Amino acid sequence: MILSITGFMGCGKSSVGRKLSQLLCCPFMDLDEMIEDEAGKSIPEIFAEVGESGFRKMEHRILSSVLSVKTEEGTTSKILEIISLGGGTVMTRECAEIVRERTLCVYLRASIQTLAEHLEGETQGRPMLSGNVQERITELMAQRSETYEKTAHIIIDTDGMTIEGIASKIVTLI
Ligand code: S3P
Numbered sequence: 001m002i003l004s005i006t007g008f009m010g011c012g013k014s015s016v017g018r019k020l021s022q023l024l025c026c027p028f029m030d031l032d033e034m035i036e037d038e039a040g041k042s043i044p045e046i047f048a049e050v051g052e053s054g055f056r057k058m059e060h061r062i063l064s065s066v067l068s069v070k071t072e073e074g075t076t077s078k079i080l081e082i083i084s085l086g087g088g089t090v091m092t093r094e095c096a097e098i099v100r101e102r103t104l105c106v107y108l109r110a111s112i113q114t115l116a117e118h119l120e121g122e123t124q125g126r127p128m129l130s131g132n133v134q135e136r137i138t139e140l141m142a143q144r145s146e147t148y149e150k151t152a153h154i155i156i157d158t159d160g161m162t163i164e165g166i167a168s169k170i171v172t173l174i
Pocket of ligand 1: 007008009010013032043085086087088089125126127128
């Protein structure tokens with residue numbers, strides 16, 4: 001089984017994924033890191049070279065290849081694996097479909113206020129957050145929140161929770 005973690009930039013996807021993999025002693029994958037490893041470039045470099053649309057194509061290709069391999073393995077293996085997605089992954093319809101069909105997807109829902117606090121000083125490696133951060137979060141969340149909610153099987157309201165608290169809550173829910 002694959003547990004995927006979705007949600008806006010700064011909601012804690014990677015930290016919660018790592019914590020969960022410690023708690024459950026299972027492998028952890030970070031989609032952004034896989035993209036950077038395969039490209040041999042950072043996310044801002046990829047955006048600068050091929051734009052958001054080129055990045056989304058790579059993201060879809062790598063996600064679908066990981067999920068097909070893992071889903072095939074899953075027919076014989078009972079091991080749980082965790083993957084943290086990028087904040088925009090499920091905005092590509094094909095990505096949302098395979099995430100919904102082939103993983104148990106958890107959405108870490110956070111308020112704009114919480115996201116803005118987490119992203120304070122953390123916008124450097126995030127090309128989608130250029131300009132006024134609070135305005136950008138508001139604008140992107142208006143476009144994205146419904147898709148996060150529709151794609152996920154489990155929604156956790158994370159405002160005021162710690163990474164450990166969120167990870168423990170997921171353990172009780174799966
Ligand atoms: C993006 C989120 C980033 C990364 C890329 C695009 C987005 O991941 O995939 O910069 O569109 O929200 P994080 O959510 O891990 O920052």
